[in-house]
Structures are given as C-alpha cells and as structure tokens.
Amino acid sequence: xxxxxxxxxxxxxxxxxxxxxxxxxxxxxxxxxxxxxxxxxxxxxxxxxxxxxxxxxxxxxxxxxxxxxxxxxxxxxxxxxxxxxxxxxxxxxxxxxxxxxxxxxxxxxxxxxxxxx
Amino acid sequence: xxxxxxxxxxxxxxxxxxxxxxxxxxxxxxxxxxxxxxxxxxxxxxxxxxxxxxxxxxxxxxxxxxxxxxxxxxxxxxxxxxxxxxxxxxxxxxxxxxxxxxxxxxxx
Numbered sequence: 001x002x003x004x005x006x007x008x009x010x011x012x013x014x015x016x017x018x019x020x021x022x023x024x025x026x027x028x029x030x031x032x033x034x035x036x037x038x039x040x041x042x043x044x045x046x047x048x049x050x051x052x053x054x055x056x057x058x059x060x061x062x063x064x065x066x067x068x069x070x071x072x073x074x075x076x077x078x079x080x081x082x083x084x085x086x087x088x089x090x091x092x093x094x095x096x097x098x099x100x101x102x103x104x105x106x107x108x109x110x111x112x113x114x115x116x117x
Numbered sequence: 118x119x120x121x122x123x124x125x126x127x128x129x130x131x132x133x134x135x136x137x138x139x140x141x142x143x144x145x146x147x148x149x150x151x152x153x154x155x156x157x158x159x160x161x162x163x164x165x166x167x168x169x170x171x172x173x174x175x176x177x178x179x180x181x182x183x184x185x186x187x188x189x190x191x192x193x194x195x196x197x198x199x200x201x202x203x204x205x206x207x208x209x210x211x212x213x214x215x216x217x218x219x220x221x222x223x224x225x
Contacts, residue, residue: 006159034213043205044160044215093159095213105150106213110159 003027004096006109013084013116021079021112023094029074030096034106035067038091050077084116123206123216131224136193138219140206141186147209149182151191154203154218163191163204198225 003026013019023033031052036044048058048069056069066088068080077096081088091113095106123140130136140149148167152160166173166182166189173180179192193200200223206216 036215041220043217046212046214049212091157095160105162105165106207107162108152108160111157113157 004094004107004109006094006112008112009110010113011115013114015085015116016083018080018082019084019114021081021092021094021114023077023079023096023109025075025096025098025107028096028098028100028107030077030098031074033071033077033094033096035069035077035079036093036095038093038111040091044093047079081114084114086116089114089116123204123219125219126217127220127222129222129224130196132196132198134196134223136196136200136221136223138191138204138206138221140189140191140216142189142206142208142216143187144208144210146184149180149189150207150209150213151178151180151189152205152207152215154205156203160205193221196221196223198223 005024005026007022011019033050035047037047038044046059047062048056050056050069050071052071052074058064071077091111093111095108097106148165150165151163153163154160164175164178164180166180177194182189203218203220205218207213
C-alpha cells in the first residue's frame with residue numbers, strides 16, 4: 001500500500017527555537033497533504049491543508065505565522081513550528097492523498113512527538 | 118473543528134466478544150472512513166464507506182452508514198487482545214475531519 005514517511009519521529013527542542021517536520025509520500029504523488037495535532041488521549045485536530053504549489057489553508061484558531069507549512073513538491077510537505085513554547089508540545093501527524101483519486105483513503109505518517117523544554 | 122462524535126468514549130470487552138462503536142456527524146459527506154491508532158503511533162486505515170453505500174464488510178469488520186441520520190457504526194466481531202487501540206471515524210467532505218474516538222480494550 002501507499003506509504004507516507006514522517007520525520008523525525010521524536011524531537012526535543014528548547015523554548016524559542018524552531019522545529020521542522022517533514023512529510024513525504026514515498027510511492028505516490030500527493031496534491032494535498034493535511035497536518036493534524038493530537039493531544040494525549042484526544043482526537044486529531046486538523047491544523048491546515050497543504051496544497052502543492054500554493055499557500056496552505058489554515059483552520060480557525062491556528063496561527064499561520066507560528067505553524068509554517070510549505071508544500072514545494074508533489075511528494076513533500078513540511079511543517080515548521082516557529083519559536084516553540086512548551087504548550088506546543090504535542091503529537092503532530094501528516095496525511096496525504098493520492099492525486100489520481102482524491103476520494104479515497106488518506107495515508108498517514110507515523111507522527112512526530114514534539115517536546116519543548 | 119471536529120464534526121464527529123463517537124460513542125462510547127471507552128469500551129472494555131472480553132476476547133471473543135463483539136465490539137460496536139458509533140459515530141455521528143453534522144455535514145454532508147463524500148465518504149466516511151474508520152481508522153485505528155495504537156498508542157502514540159500513526160493511524161491505520163481500516164475501511165471506507167461511500168455515501169451511497171449502506172453496509173460494507175472487511176474481514177472481521179462491518180461498517181454501516183445511515184446518511185439520513187448522519188451516523189455510522191463499526192462492528193468488530195470475535196475481538197482479540199490485539200484489537201486494543203483507539204478507533205476514529207473520519208468524515209470526508211473537502212477535508213478529512215475526525216471524531217473524538219473510542220478507546221477499545223480487549224481483555225484476554
């Protein structure tokens with residue numbers, strides 16, 4: 001099946017620094033990728049929709065200047081958490097859809113656990 | 118914002134029993150999908166049911182969809198300890214939005 005690779009799986013950073021998370025579709029091209037945030041024992045909250053070659057669409061309440069999303073190619077989207085604070089500590093998950101069929105399942109990365117100290 | 122609500126929030130059963138989880142949503146959809154998540158891991162797609170379908174089977178999984186009631190159910194038959202995980206429904210309109218999830222624990 002289709003594979004989405006997310007890197008890194010875990011990262012610890014100091015307050016005030018920035019962290020970049022990569023999401024790659026390995027064997028298909030993804031016009032659209034989604035970024036989610038998940039707090040412990042809670043569901044996935046959609047943060048933004050990343051469209052190849054254009055600006056990301058952010059959900060209400062998500063700071064676009066804090067969570068920078070770049071989708072430069074059909075196989076790569078990145079999420080940069082800028083000036084990270086302890087409250088940004090969370091599990092971040094990306095997903096991607098095959099551009100040849102947008103109405104099928106989404107494939108998920110394994111997630112990145114971010115801890116800001 | 119989350120559109121889906123799931124019940125129960127948590128379910129504990131014995132191995133071999135069936136587990137039923139329900140999902141309700143608010144807007145029109147193209148399809149509805151069920152995912153499984155083991156603790157601290159990414160999501161695994163289980164099954165997709167399209168808006169014009171009413172029931173779908175995949176192995177020990179059975180999914181129903183009632184678009185008039187905007188609800189879906191996931192049935193896992195003959196549960197196993199390895200089925201212990203969180204289960205989420207996700208509604209698919211223009212974007213994939215997840216329900217609150219059900220934490221299933223299967224005791225051996």
